[in-house]
């Protein structure tokens with residue numbers, strides 16, 4: 001139901017990503033290491049995906 005929020009974050013933006021997730025979802029996210037993804041906040045390579 002609805003769209004699941006998924007944020008990709010580089011090392012610099014991981015804390016921002018977690019804050020955004022918690023603000024919107026009001027629950028703690030799952031944080032998984034990823035490769036070959038781009039950060040949702042900048043042009044850097046993402047190191048993590050944050051999702052439910």
Ligand SMILES: [Zn+2]
Nearest residue numbers: 010013039042
């Ligand atoms: Zn970034």
